[in-house]
Amino acid sequence: MQTSRFQDRVAVVTGAASGIGAATARALATEGAKLALLDANEVALHTIAAELHGSEAIVTDVASAMSIHAAFDAVMKRFGAVHVLVNSAGVIGKFTLQNMSESEMDRVLGINLKGTILCTQAAIAPMRAQGGGAVVNVASMAGKRVSYAGAANYTASKAGVLGFTWHAAFELGAYKIRVNAVCPGPTLTGMTAKRNAEQRAEVVARIPLGRWVMPEDVSNAILFLASDDAAMCTGTSLDVDGGILVSNGSSYAEYFSVRT
Ligand SMILES: NC(=O)c1ccc[n+]([C@@H]2O[C@H](COP(=O)([O-])OP(=O)(O)OC[C@H]3O[C@@H](n4cnc5c(N)ncnc54)[C@H](O)[C@@H]3O)[C@@H](O)[C@H]2O)c1
Numbered sequence: 001m002q003t004s005r006f007q008d009r010v011a012v013v014t015g016a017a018s019g020i021g022a023a024t025a026r027a028l029a030t031e032g033a034k035l036a037l038l039d040a041n042e043v044a045l046h047t048i049a050a051e052l053h054g055s056e057a058i059v060t061d062v063a064s065a066m067s068i069h070a071a072f073d074a075v076m077k078r079f080g081a082v083h084v085l086v087n088s089a090g091v092i093g094k095f096t097l098q099n100m101s102e103s104e105m106d107r108v109l110g111i112n113l114k115g116t117i118l119c120t121q122a123a124i125a126p127m128r129a130q131g132g133g134a135v136v137n138v139a140s141m142a143g144k145r146v147s148y149a150g151a152a153n154y155t156a157s158k159a160g161v162l163g164f165t166w167h168a169a170f171e172l173g174a175y176k177i178r179v180n181a182v183c184p185g186p187t188l189t190g191m192t193a194k195r196n197a198e199q200r201a202e203v204v205a206r207i208p209l210g211r212w213v214m215p216e217d218v219s220n221a222i223l224f225l226a227s228d229d230a231a232m233c234t235g236t237s238l239d240v241d242g243g244i245l246v247s248n249g250s251s252y253a254e255y256f257s258v259r260t
Helices: 019-030 042-051 065-079 102-129 152-175 197-204 215-226 252-257
Strands: 010-014 034-039 056-059 084-087 133-138 177-184 237-240
Touching: 010 019, 010 065, 010 102, 019 034, 019 042, 019 084, 019 215, 034 042, 034 065, 042 056, 056 065, 065 102, 084 102, 084 215, 102 133, 102 152, 102 177, 133 152, 133 215, 152 177, 177 215, 215 237
Parallel strands: 010 034, 010 084, 034 056, 084 133, 133 177, 177 237
Antiparallel strands: none
């Protein structure tokens, strides 16, 4: 059944040019949202904007307050409101602590954590003005334990996004602005696509539900939290990880091999 939970609502999606952000933008468009697509990758951004008719593509660096202010000004000029904000822009880090430069720390924390905070700040005034809104932050399973693919700065950024989510939820509840997070497990996107078949199979061996998470699995959870279906949910995080967070870390088959 086709639903239209976002008819006439304005949704801003960061990281909209790829992966989870792109899947979320497509799903929101299918459910009637007016879309502002924010991303730093200009070429990929214009490709998805061409696909989603009527959307506004705004090249944005979420690590820059100036860039975000300009983006939200453009959104207000075009649509006059912000009902939904999805913070999906993110990058992964690959350095061990010993080899991690200050600029690499700043890069990952700046985009993943500061970017989420800055975009949420920018959404407050328009959401307050219209009597409320919904923010969904794309955190990660890494925010609840050690990242499987990223480095310590990535794990720290995602734990930070979760802390920010519940504090912002507390403070912004006063304005009927809900703030929630999703915690994806290993998801097949540009971020993880470089793995070969064997490496991908190794990841699957640790997932109780037996497959990689797909971007649409995550966007389904995001749309729930952004919609009125979640009207009394705020400060929560929804794991979309195929059961990894309830597993014991070993291969799933191994669990059954020593039990009858
Ligand atoms: N793929 C996974 O396994 C996984 C797991 C858990 C969480 N996540 C999180 O999901 C979110 C989306 O990641 P994805 O997997 O879709 O990866 P992706 O690489 O496909 O998409 C990330 C998008 O963010 C954009 N971006 C990067 N830096 C930016 C900046 N400074 N300003 C604006 N946009 C910028 C990129 O251009 C890209 O379009 C990220 O926050 C990521 O940490 C991903």
